[in-house]
Amino acid sequence: MIIPDLKNFEVWFATGSQHLYGPETLQQVAEHSQKIADAFNKAKSIPVKVVFKPVVKTPEEIYNLCAEANNSKTCIGIIAWMHTFSPAKMWINGLKILHKPLCHLHTQFNRDIPWNTIDMDFMNLNQSAHGDREFGFIMSRMRIERKVIVGHWQDKDVQEQLNMWCRAAAGWSDWQGAKFVRFGDNMRQVAVTEGDKVEAQIKFGYSVNTHGVGDLVAVINKVKEKEVDGLCDEYNKQYKLLPSLKKNGKQHQSLRDAARIELGLRKFLEEGDFKGYTDTFEDLHGIVQLPGIASQRLMADGYGFGGEGDWKTSALVRAMKVMGSGLQGGNSFMEDYTYHFEPNNNLVLGSHMLEICPSLANGKPSCEIHALGIGGKADPVRLVFNAPGGDALNASIVDLGNRFRILVNEVKAVAPKKALPKLPVARVLWKPLPDMQTGCAAWILAGGAHHTVYSQNLNTDCLQSFSEMAGIEMVLINKDTTLYNLKNELRWSEAYYK
Numbered sequence: 001m002i003i004p005d006l007k008n009f010e011v012w013f014a015t016g017s018q019h020l021y022g023p024e025t026l027q028q029v030a031e032h033s034q035k036i037a038d039a040f041n042k043a044k045s046i047p048v049k050v051v052f053k054p055v056v057k058t059p060e061e062i063y064n065l066c067a068e069a070n071n072s073k074t075c076i077g078i079i080a081w082m083h084t085f086s087p088a089k090m091w092i093n094g095l096k097i098l099h100k101p102l103c104h105l106h107t108q109f110n111r112d113i114p115w116n117t118i119d120m121d122f123m124n125l126n127q128s129a130h131g132d133r134e135f136g137f138i139m140s141r142m143r144i145e146r147k148v149i150v151g152h153w154q155d156k157d158v159q160e161q162l163n164m165w166c167r168a169a170a171g172w173s174d175w176q177g178a179k180f181v182r183f184g185d186n187m188r189q190v191a192v193t194e195g196d197k198v199e200a201q202i203k204f205g206y207s208v209n210t211h212g213v214g215d216l217v218a219v220i221n222k223v224k225e226k227e228v229d230g231l232c233d234e235y236n237k238q239y240k241l242l243p244s245l246k247k248n249g250k251q252h253q254s255l256r257d258a259a260r261i262e263l264g265l266r267k268f269l270e271e272g273d274f275k276g277y278t279d280t281f282e283d284l285h286g287i288v289q290l291p292g293i294a295s296q297r298l299m300a301d302g303y304g305f306g307g308e309g310d311w312k313t314s315a316l317v318r319a320m321k322v323m324g325s326g327l328q329g330g331n332s333f334m335e336d337y338t339y340h341f342e343p344n345n346n347l348v349l350g351s352h353m354l355e356i357c358p359s360l361a362n363g364k365p366s367c368e369i370h371a372l373g374i375g376g377k378a379d380p381v382r383l384v385f386n387a388p389g390g391d392a393l394n395a396s397i398v399d400l401g402n403r404f405r406i407l408v409n410e411v412k413a414v415a416p417k418k419a420l421p422k423l424p425v426a427r428v429l430w431k432p433l434p435d436m437q438t439g440c441a442a443w444i445l446a447g448g449a450h451h452t453v454y455s456q457n458l459n460t461d462c463l464q465s466f467s468e469m470a471g472i473e474m475v476l477i478n479k480d481t482t483l484y485n486l487k488n489e490l491r492w493s494e495a496y497y498k
């Protein structure tokens, strides 16, 4: 499985205090922290391992904890909580070197005030209400991006926010040192799929490099007939195969060609330790068909994919696959394709020439073959399906020249009410929030790409944390968006990032 098991990632639970309170109180602080960390670790809603760390009470202990977190291969972030007061100048040197994401959990061990028994001992022990403000000040003073979660640690909503933050940290960690391969360049003359790959590596931690498509063809050509037999059997088991594609069907050879492409691509990605790729229909010399079902199935297994050389979207697909690991629903490469402008029922139909991930599918996809007007290659095999209705979002990263921007548009997906019998590709229908006019205008004003990652299982909170970990701008388009405010936000951000 190409998606890492999120339980292999650790988030460290760090509690700050000081020696002022004496050993008895510090012992209680440690016990409480351990209880919270254990509860998070066991909670089904939290996907990573939560590791209790001994309470830190001095600048040296804090610095050492941060250094240890930086060097740990498994630690993807720190949850920090000040059960008592932890004078925050003690945190400066540690925070200065900390490279891992930080989540400030503003909680309290006791949920309720014990009205009948509360005394000064209780007050001294349970003082995160002001201890966490001291910690918050130094983070703001140092201009450190972080997530702040407020509420009792057993509260469902608190754990859900923690869940989404842990997922963002997992996606961020997965990008560090990741390799993405481009087969061929970007589609000629297209602007938004271009970008600064050096800056992306500095900012995001992943590298993007090109291989001539001939390198891939050499691997595809070495695939054995037996392997092709095996994969065709799997297609037959997993999907509703068009009769002409079945064994002895008159287009069975096309299915074999598609399977061979998938096997070769998979081998190339495995051998090169790549987490995702791009291809382009303008550069397929030696490949019989544009990879359709291959890209769809590789995405379903967790590889990033971007069409037409779109490496930024490929990398984002991958990160969101990791972030969404284990959740219901899927994440896919997507394109705003065509519109339905019926009054009071405006819809976007999202799709691509071929490559929509079957993790979005409502039911068993059918495996079909149809002509493709562009590319000048043989008819490609692809999976065709509908996506269900529900809350979803589109996310896109663009390169504005002086910075990267991530755009998020929350949408309401709608299951298709008609059969669309002639449409030969997977399709998704949605209504952009707050409405079609505002949502699309806002997207266009903010420079959002026509390529996105469509997510059924991640939320804005998760992507905001992700953008903060990356240190890039996020523009959100949701139910509260007005064009007046959005335009101002874009103008003000322009000044901020200058």
Ligand code: MN
Binding pocket: 307, 308, 335, 352, 451
């Ligand atoms: Mn496209």
